[in-house]
Amino acid sequence: MSSSLTYAYYPGCSGLGTSIEYDQSTRAICAALGIELVDIPDWSCCGSTPAHTVDHTLSAALSARNIAQAEELDVQGIITPCPSCLTNLKTASHRMEDPEFKEKVNKLLDKPAENRLPIMSVLQVISEKVGPEGVAKKVVSSLEGLRVAPYYGCIMNRPPDVMDFDDCENPVAMDELMAALGADVAPFPLKVECCGASFGVARKDIVAKLSGKLLDAAEDVEAHAMVTACPLCQMNLDLRQDQINSANGSTHDMPVFYYTQLIGKALGLDAKSLQMDKLCVPPAKAFRKMEEARRANAS
Amino acid sequence: MNIVSLSNSYDADFVSAVEKESKQNVSLCYQCGNCTAGCPYTHFYDIPVSQVMRLVQAGQRETALSCKSIWLCATCESCTTRCPNEIDVARVMDVLRHMARRAGYAPEPKVKTFTDSFLSSVEKHGRVFEMGLMATYMSKTGRFLTDADLGPKILPKGKLSFKPHPIVGKEQVANIFKRYNEERNS
Ligand code: SF4
Ligand code: SF4
Numbered sequence: 250m251s252s253s254l255t256y257a258y259y260p261g262c263s264g265l266g267t268s269i270e271y272d273q274s275t276r277a278i279c280a281a282l283g284i285e286l287v288d289i290p291d292w293s294c295c296g297s298t299p300a301h302t303v304d305h306t307l308s309a310a311l312s313a314r315n316i317a318q319a320e321e322l323d324v325q326g327i328i329t330p331c332p333s334c335l336t337n338l339k340t341a342s343h344r345m346e347d348p349e350f351k352e353k354v355n356k357l358l359d360k361p362a363e364n365r366l367p368i369m370s371v372l373q374v375i376s377e378k379v380g381p382e383g384v385a386k387k388v389v390s391s392l393e394g395l396r397v398a399p400y401y402g403c404i405m406n407r408p409p410d411v412m413d414f415d416d417c418e419n420p421v422a423m424d425e426l427m428a429a430l431g432a433d434v435a436p437f438p439l440k441v442e443c444c445g446a447s448f449g450v451a452r453k454d455i456v457a458k459l460s461g462k463l464l465d466a467a468e469d470v471e472a473h474a475m476v477t478a479c480p481l482c483q484m485n486l487d488l489r490q491d492q493i494n495s496a497n498g499s500t501h502d503m504p505v506f507y508y509t510q511l512i513g514k515a516l517g518l519d520a521k522s523l524q525m526d527k528l529c530v531p532p533a534k535a536f537r538k539m540e541e542a543r544r545a546n547a548s
Numbered sequence: 549m550n551i552v553s554l555s556n557s558y559d560a561d562f563v564s565a566v567e568k569e570s571k572q573n574v575s576l577c578y579q580c581g582n583c584t585a586g587c588p589y590t591h592f593y594d595i596p597v598s599q600v601m602r603l604v605q606a607g608q609r610e611t612a613l614s615c616k617s618i619w620l621c622a623t624c625e626s627c628t629t630r631c632p633n634e635i636d637v638a639r640v641m642d643v644l645r646h647m648a649r650r651a652g653y654a655p656e657p658k659v660k661t662f663t664d665s666f667l668s669s670v671e672k673h674g675r676v677f678e679m680g681l682m683a684t685y686m687s688k689t690g691r692f693l694t695d696a697d698l699g700p701k702i703l704p705k706g707k708l709s710f711k712p713h714p715i716v717g718k719e720q721v722a723n724i725f726k727r728y729n730e731e732r733n734s
Contacts, residue, residue, distance in 0.1 A: 262675045262676040262678070262713075263676075263678070265675070265713055266678045267678060267702070291715050291716045291717045292715070293670075293674045293675060293715055293717060293718075293720075293721045294670040294674065294675045294676050294721075296667065296670060297666065297676070298622070298623060298663075299662070299663040299664075299666040299667050300667060300670075301623065301642060302623070302642060302645050302646075302663060303646065303649065303663065303667065304646055304728065305642070305643075305646075306728070307724070307725075307728045310724045310728070311670070311721070311724060314717075314720060314721065314724065318717075356727065356731075357723075357724045357727045357728055357731075358720075358723075358724065359717075359720045359723055360720075403622070403624035403625060403626065404623070404624065404625055407624075407625035407626070407628070407629045408625050408628045408629050408636070408638075409629065417629050418629075441626075442588055443588040443589075443622055443624040443626070445622070446622035446623075446624070447622070447662070448620075448622065448659070449695075450658075450662050450682075450685060450695065451656070451658035451659045451661070451662045452592070452620070452656075452658070452659065454592075455589070455592055455620070458591065459588055488698060488701060488702060489698070491697070491701075492697065492698075526705075527705050529701050529702070529705075
């Protein structure tokens with residue numbers, strides 16, 4: 250049997266591209282926290298939102314190929330940083346508890362999936378298996394003074410009977426981890442509101458409106474930065490922030506971190522693995538405000 | 549919403565098809581409006597989600613399948629999470645979109661093109677090739693300036709690969725699509 254925290258890791262397609270800093274920082278902090286990740290051999294795309302809007306069996310089969318690949322490994326379960334991949338994997342697994350559906354899905358696959366491994370987000374594993382206390386013990390460079398607005402996105406915790414983690418209306422896992430790093434956690438009222446999801450390409454107006462609301466709210470609670478756990482949310486808020494500003498006449502200049510980058514920073518991990526330079530809105534401003542807040546507190 | 553005459557337009561087969569495919573009992577909906585109240589997309593919908601539920605109950609196939617809302621639902625799961633009658637409303641919306649596709653409706657053509665481009669990228673490479681996806685999308689929609697302003701932001705970051713990341717098992721993924729299409733056409 251492998252060590253107690255060994256998981257099959259599903260990076261998700263965006264982890265190779267637009268969210269490479271999320272993937273890299275996830276790998277770095279898992280190593281530092283004693284979570285062993287074994288990449289799912291030859292993993293494929295889960296189909297993301299497009300697949301389930303076309304057909305549920307097709308969508309489940311695209312996820313189930315990865316579940317079957319992971320079943321070759323000696324691991325405790327499957328974990329992924331991406332909430333969209335997570336939803337697809339978990340929904341497929343949940344629906345395959347129905348033998349009739351499972352058979353339909355397996356008929357589309359070269360190699361059938363047994364569907365026996367638990368599936369979790371990396372966030373869930375860190376918050377439940379390591380815990381905020383476990384993380385706090387490893388902090389070498391506190392984030393004291395940094396005021397963050399944790400934003401979970403819509404599907405990390407919903408629907409609750411499938412996702413089975415944290416609170417579906419008021420999740421706190423990231424809040425607790427950020428507090429454990431010493432950060433000042435703002436009460437963010439739109440934790441689970443949708444950012445506009447994958448409509449950035451086909452309907453920019455939708456993203457401008459919904460993500461714009463999130464940025465406004467983060468500004469209202471005087472956050473120095475937002476913290477996310479979702480590649481799509483991060484991309485809408487960060488990469489599209491100028492588009493949002495010009496659509497709404499706003500002037501946001503809000504850094505948007507992955508929670509893994511902030512954990513990594515507090516654990517003193519090297520800049521290369523955290524890839525802060527991949528963020529579009531430069532994070533330096535947030536750290537300057539953190540220093541100012543510290544000085545103000547000290548005096 | 550327009551007034552519908554139930555006596556000559558109630559389609560019982562439609563109601564049972566939605567119920568069967570979604571595994572939900574739509575008659576449980578008592579129109580409390582919770583789903584619509586929490587739906588972040590209501591502003592962009594032509595018919596709010598609770599009214600879509602009503603149309604399904606009332607067997608209004610044509611109106612339900614031709615609306616834009618089912619193409620704009622992002623499956624944010626707000627409605628499903630908050631429905632007091634435990635109806636998986638987002639699943640009903642998904643199923644309506646499946647049916648609308650099969651019936652040839654596409655009132656949000658760009659959304660459909662994006663979905664199709666995404667899936668053909670997966671079918672071809674086993675994983676999504678982000679650059680290739682955008683190229684396909686742009687050539688199909690003729691919107692060459694889509695996100696052109698993002699290029700200078702993202703390209704210097706070296707995040708986007710100009711080549712796909714093919715996988716060894718890409719045939720296995722292509723087989724999933726092949727079998728799915730055969731099944732559907734049989
Ligand atoms: S929340 Fe449920 S019961 Fe209320 S209107 Fe929506 S579907 Fe109907
Ligand atoms: S899942 Fe769709 S219909 Fe339901 S609240 Fe979200 S966007 Fe609206």
